[in-house]
Each structure stands twice: as C-alpha cells, then as structure tokens.
Amino acid sequence: MNKEMLYYINPEQQTPEELKALLEMHQEIKFVSFMGVDFAGNDTDEKVPINLFIEDINSFLEGMAAQTDGSSVVLPGIATLNNARVDMKVDKSVNWYIDYNYEHFDAQTGKMVGTLRIPCFLIHNEIFVDSRSILQNSLDYVEAQMLEMFKKHPQIAGLEHVDLSQIEKLVFTCATELEFWVKSPREDAPIEALSSSQMMQEQYWQRTRGNVRTALEQTIEMMEAYGLEPEMGHKECGGVRGQIDGAGHMTHVMEQLEVDWKFNVGLQTADNELLARIIVKEVFRMNGLEVSFQAKPIPGVAGSGEHTHVGIAAKLKNGKMVNLFAPGDMKADFLSAIGYGSMMGLLKNYEVINPFISATIDSLNRLKPGFEAPVCIVTSLGISPQVPSRNRTILAGLIRDIDSPMATRIEMRSPNPYTNTYIAIAAFYLAMWDGIKACVESGKNLKELEAELSKKAGVEGFYLEKDREYRSEDDVFEDFSEEERSRLFGKPPATVWENMCGFNKYPEKKAALTSGNILRAEFIDSFAKGALVRWQTELLNRIIPEFHAEIVAMKCLHDTGFYNKCDDELWEKIAALRVMLAKDSVEAPCIFTMIRDAFSRGDFDAASKLKLEMVKTMEKLRSCYHDYKQNIID
Template identity: 50%
Template sequence: MGKMIYSIKAEYHDVESLTKILGDHPEIQFVSLMGVDIGGNGTDEKIPVKLFIKDMEEMLKYGIQTDGSSVELQGIADLGDARVDLLPDTECTWFVDYNYEYYNEENGLPVGTLKIPSFIIHNNKMVCSRSVLKRAEVNFKKEISGLLKKAPHIGESLGFKYEDLDEVLLTVATELEMWVKTPEQSADFEELHASQVLKEQYWKRTMGMVRTVLEKIMGLLELYDLKPEMAHKEVGGITNKIDAKGRITHVMEQLEIDWRFSSPLQAADNEIFIKELIEDQFRHHGLEVLFKAKPIEGVAGNGEHTHLGAAVRLKDDNKVNLFSPKDMRDDYLSEIGYGALMGILKNYEVINPIVSATNDAFNRLKPGFEAPVCTVTSLGGAKDQPSRNRSVLIGVIRNIDNKNTTRFELRSPNPYSNTYLVVAACIQGMLDGITSVIDGGMDCKM
C-alpha cells in the first residue's frame, strides 16, 4: 500500500501542483466543492477526479453551477431563481475525506474525496456563511489597522509602533462536546441523573469501543495536521454494561474533543470536517453520535465553547496580543481587550439569536447546569488570579506569565450553532466595543 495524503495546503492549489498530486494518488477518485449555507450545512457532491483534472483551470476560476433551492438560503435562492455557483476557496486547506468501506483496486487504499471549501454565489453575490465570516474578518482587520493608526498611543502602550505593524490577526478555536450511545438503546434517566450529581464520569478513563474509537480519532486528527490537544469524558453518562454474550451494551457517554486554534475561516472549516470524521468513525464501530444541544432533558447538554483572540504581527515577525496589557500584573486586559469584551456583552441581544437559533439550544441554557443563563463576564478576584468561573456567558482566559494566551471564551454556543455566523457576529461586536473605547479616549485607569 502506498502513502495516503490527508490535506492539500494553499500553496499547492495551482493547476500544475494539483494535477501532479491527484495523478500520484489514484485513490482520490472524487472532488467535492463544499459551500456552507446560512444554516451551517456543508454541501457535498461527487465530481469524478478525471473530469476535475480535465476542467480544473475553469473550475478553479469560475466554479460550478448547481441548484440552490434545497439549501438554506431563504429569501435568496428559491424555486423561481434557484441557480447558484460554487466557487472554490484557494486560500484555505483542503482535506481528503476517505471512505474506509470502499477501497481502490489499483493500490488498495481507501477511496478518497477531495473536499474543497467554496463560496456560494447567487446573482454574482456571495451569499453563504463562509462569505459572511470572510467579510467580517476583512472588515475587522481593516478597521483595527485604521484605529491603531488614528490612536498610535494604543499600540505604543502595548510595546509597538504603528509603523512596525504588518498584519492584524484573529484566532478562533472551538471545543466540541457530544454524546455517544448504542443505537436504539436508552439509559434510565434516574441512573443518568445520579451519575451526573455524583460526578461519576467526568474525566474518568474511557473503556472498550469508546476508547478505541476516541484514540483512532485523535490519531486521524494528527494525520490531517489538525493538531489535537485533548480528548476526555465529560460530566454526562453512565458505566457501560456487558450482556450474557460478552457484548458491550447501553453505551451512553459524553465526550469532548479539542484541537488547535486557527484563523476564523479555517477554524470553522476544520470544525465541519472534524464533526463528519467523528460521526464516521463512531458509526463505523456501531455507535451513534449526538451533537444536539440537549439530547436528554434533565442531564448535561452539549456545549461548543468558542475561543476568540486578536493580535498583530509586526514586520520583524514578532506577535503582540491585542487583549493583553503591557504588564499582566497591573491590569486584567488592555484598552482594546476591555473594548472587545464589552462590545460582545453590549451587543449580545443581537448576537444571541445567531448563537441560540433553535429551541434545542435554549433547552441547554437553563439554571442548574454549567451553561450560561445571564449576559455576564468575570475578570477574576485579583489580577494575578484569573477567573475560571464556569457559569459566565464569556470567560476571560489569561496567564500572567504568557501574554499570548489571553483570549475570550464564549460559553453559550452548541455543536449545532453555525460557527461561521457566531464568529462573524462576535467579531463585529468586538469591533464596536473597541471603536467606542478608542473614539471615547478611554483607558484602563478610567
């Protein structure tokens, strides 16, 4: 068996490089242009790789036409005006989605589909979730650069001059929670509730098939260069049972998987691919994955805490965290950090319908659990003792010995929240708060 490839980075998205890569890997038999509609659903189609290679230059430049009436583009594409184009995004990472139940006869490797994140275009306008986030990110970087030029003392207070600025950076990471269970079996509610109250499951050792699949997933994330950071059991679940034939039954466990941060658009793309990978791996081993916010009423729901950070890269390639004060022991946040935090809180009535877009999402946000129910934050009891309050809407993550770690953790999203739109809304909220702070001449002493 030859060596499989798992991703193709942006620097290899030219016709010559792609033709060689696909020619060297006959197991990659299909290409799929993945647009993401307003509901956060990724499209999937199978284009034979031979056709893609033949028409590659045209497809990369103009995309492909398809029907948009069946995806969530309400008020945009309907039956009377349904045509949309899928335009490949050549600036992000493309992943190869392998089918481990179907093998290529030529080299014995699993058949793969090259998934290309794309923009959905209707009447010459980008109308998808990916384009909303891209515009928000571009606008944030442009406006912050302008504000730093307008108020050079802000940059100087953080240790750099505006003339040394090369690029404004945004980082995003998500923590994915899920329930895993055996299909068509249910656990006793009283047993689940008692286990949660007694904290019998949280961070306990995984066993049996759940452990096997979890370890396989972590290995695959490494192969895809998604840099997994941690996987563990969450607060919900019960101990597995074994029937008379030695088979594990009544699997009902809550898990969390985390991986490294990335740029906003890449982070959201990564999440869609990882969720599909997780579902495929557990289903391949006979287990069902539930990403609903509240799969079981009365016990812990699934969150997807979303981390947001901002920095600048200087011309000497050094990076400065915009949320960290010059002296971490002198203040909790910088002026920009305070502005960004208060901007999200001030605008949360507008952001919330995007974060919690379903009844299921609100079912999770109830008193008595770790999910937030109030629009509040917590800075910490003292500047050298950062808060880790797990009930706030948005947490401030900071390490007094490492300025680069300062970021915000929005705790209200769930796995079915549209991360593209959630992050876009938060970026706009942060920008509103930062603009108010700088235009108002406020500083950390006020």
C-alpha cells in the same frame, strides 16, 4: 489511518500543476466535492469524477466550479424559486480535505475511495451569499477598520509597549471545543441514572473503556492525520458506566465526551470544526456507536456545548507576534483597551448575536440554570489581575495566563455543536469592533475601562447601558434570583421566535453587526426566516407528534389489584393534563390544536407563548405520571 494516504492539501499546493501531480500519485481519490456552507450551516456535497476535474482543472479553479439552486441550500428570500441559480467559487486560502469512504475500497490500489472536498463560496446575482464569505469578509472589514484606527490613535491604553505603526497584519485567533454524546445503537439509559451519575461526578475525566476508548483514540489519530493538531480527548460530566456482555463487548454505552484541537484563524477554524464533526461521527460509527451533537439530547442531563474562543493578535513587520488583548503589565490589569472593548462589544450587542448562536429548540433547551450553561449576558474577569480565575456560570469568560500573554482570549460559552460557527465568529468580531472603537475613542485609561465594565445598574456609562450590569464574580445561578438575573443581565429568550425578535427589538445593536454592509440586513432576514421555518416545522412535525405518542402511551395501571384513593387522584390529574394537551372538546381546543391554528394564521407570537405552555404542561404531566407509576406495586 494510513500514512501513505493523502489527507489534506494546503494552499501552497493548490496550483494546477501540483494538484495534478498529487492526484496522479493518489489514484484512490476518485471524486471532487465542492463544499459551500449556507446560512443554516449545511455544507453541500456535489461529487464530480476526478478525471473531469483534472481535464478542466483551470476552469474549476479560476471560474465557477459548480452550480446549485435555492432548493438545495438554505438561503430563503435570496435564492428564490424564480431566481434560484447559485454559483460556487473555489476558496484557495484554506486547506482542502480528502474525505475517505471507510466502506468502499478501490480495487486497483486496495485503499479506501476518497473524495477531495474543496471549500467554496456561494454567489447569487454576483453577490457572495454564504456563511464562509460572511466570515471572511467580516474579518477583512474589521482588520481594515482597526489598522485605520491605529493610524489615528498611535497610543492605545495597555499597548504602550507595542509600536502600532509596525503592525503588518492582524491575526484573528479562534478555537472551538466539541462536546458530544455517544451511545450504543437502540439503547438508552434511564434519566434517573444519568442524572444521579452527573450529580455524583462519576464520569467527568474518567478513564474510557472498550469501543469508546478505541473510537476516541482513533479519532485523535485521525484528527492528527488531517493536520488539526489535537490537544486532548476526555470524558465530560454526563453518562453512566457501560456493561460487558458474554462475548466481552461493551453494551449500554451512554457517555458524554469532548475533543479539542489547536486554535487556528478565521475560516480555517470553522472549516476544521466542520471536519472534526465528520471525523467523530464516522470513526465512532465504525466502532458500532452512535454520536449525537445535539445541544440537549437528554432532558434533565447536561447538554453539549461548543465553547468558542476568540482573540486578536498582530504580526509586526519584524515577524514578532503580540496579543492585542494582553496589557503590558499582566499583574496590574486584566486587559488592554482592545480587550476591554472586545468584551464590552460582545456583551452590549449580544441580543443580536444570540439568534445566530441559538437558532433551534434544541439549543435553547440547553441554556437552562444548573448545567453550567450560560443564561445571562455577563462576564467574569477574576478576583484580581494577579490571580486568574474561571467562573463557569457566565456567558463570556476571560481566559488568561500571567506568564503567557499570548494565551489571553475570550471564551464564549453559549455556542453548541450545531451553531453555525462561520456566522457566529463573524458576529463576534463585528460586535467586538463596535466595542473596540468606543473604548479607544473614549481615551479612557485601563482602570476607567475596567470600571465601565464593572459598573452597577443605574450608573451611567459612556458605552454600556445604564440599567444593566455586565460583570459578576459570583455564581449567577445560586447568588441571584431569576428576577434579579433578568433585571440586571437581561431576560433570556425562551423560544426561537423570541430570539429572532431580537433583530427588530434592538435596531441600534443590529446596526453594529451590519456596519460595513458585510453581514447585510437581507442576510440577517434570510437567516431568521430559515430559522423560523425550521422551528415551525420541528414543532408541528416532530415535537407535537412525539408528545402525542408519549401521552397516548400513558395508560391507567390500577384497574385491578392493590390500589387506593391516592392512585385515583393522581390518575385524575394525569387525565386532565392529557386532555389539556392533546384532546379537543366542544368547549375548547387542546394546546396542540391551538399551536397548529396559530401557525396557520401566521401568529408566531401566539405560537411561541403556546409552545412554552405546552412544554410546562408536558413537564407537569411527566412528573405526575412518574409519581403515579412509582405508587403502583401490584
């Protein structure tokens, strides 16, 4: 980090005159990159020499900055091979960042070569078709709808202390928390050691050491330079203690960390999260460490989430800010009608939100009982309004501080570092609006709204489904059986296919997201199509080959030496499982072959069921082989 270098350009500085002056002062900035974000969350990187940008700066800023095509971005069914052109339009409402190459130095200035990354919107056939525009347009739509609602309902339960006619604009406050694993290159810790360390809570919030400490401190400093206002960095629950070699260097590093930074609004929140991932990856790499943002990089050990906080505030005409989630009396009620409506909207419509949150095999691998990852569509408000609490086993948590009403917000615990934050936040607020509208128009008081959210299965509600429950102050992992969880809170999808089927299975909930025609039906179809292509490709080209290699490596170890009948019986079980998974016979194909055949005939439902059978059989095989190896003492 160099205080003389330029790290970001705020919207007020994005005039042609100001930009030219800044770029003249910072000759180390050699390129401009136009950054659009497709439906898969991928950001584009098109480098243009800085001199070309300066020469034609007005055209870049006011017209179409650049072009790409359908093969460069994930917009299936939209940007097709015979209609592939995608234009890029500059977004001047957010910060622009300078991305420095830590390994390339400018000979003239001696500073790292920088690329000005300019966020853009993607346009196809004159329609905005990117993740960033979906988020921006969704927030604009929800704001317009809510401001119109305030005219019709000047008194809203819990907000009697606010003159709604004096609202100037709404502020959609959002924040994300980034968890990740860091390790020494080409080194892996045993699963047993990682699992034991987690169970004994040896790592959580412990002191960092060596190059991990250096990288974490440098990351926080770099985030500060970029204006992200970091709040903390700390160890998470996963990891094992590293070792020191003869030269005093840390080796065998395998730790889980988290970094947090200050909340922001709308697009800036999602842009900041994308930047934070880049900073973490580059800084840790400079310190000789690998970083993984996978949701579940290590089976049997805690995965990495990216809890996403959402709230709605209002700026009044006198400049005062008020939190529309917080009731007038924080000790008497949990939420205002706006807050209750937001929570209900998220929970009722979550089956069509979930596909945007968990669109990969990796993301669904994280959502299993036992690792504080949410499995059920349920919330916790706390034992009483007077005593805020935190239930870490639920999906949507209420965060509140009696002495600080502005801190009241909803924490969605399901996102992971590779969730498309732009579309996720858009889906959250569209679903929240559906619940807000229902609660306000019902005219019910706060106790009645709390009763709706707290109702038992079988009780008719004015908005929530009759046969479901939506609130629990219990440990949903320990205090409910799997059958009870599925019956009361809904059965969670087990595969990407099952998750994407939610769009067609719940048309009335899908309608809540497509209201206003911002998150269009064709956008949803494109997102699902892309997710299924990636799911199929990952299964066929990565997971099955990796499983096959693992199966081939499982060798008989007791041909000679000291062994007994137990070894023979275990190996017979192992051999049968290996054949079931990976070896065809005249009588029947193996599971791997059946999955390939299912995909070849377009039967995604069969492929989904076979995928679950494959994973279950592979887990059984691994367990048997582990027991078998443990019994070999020769």
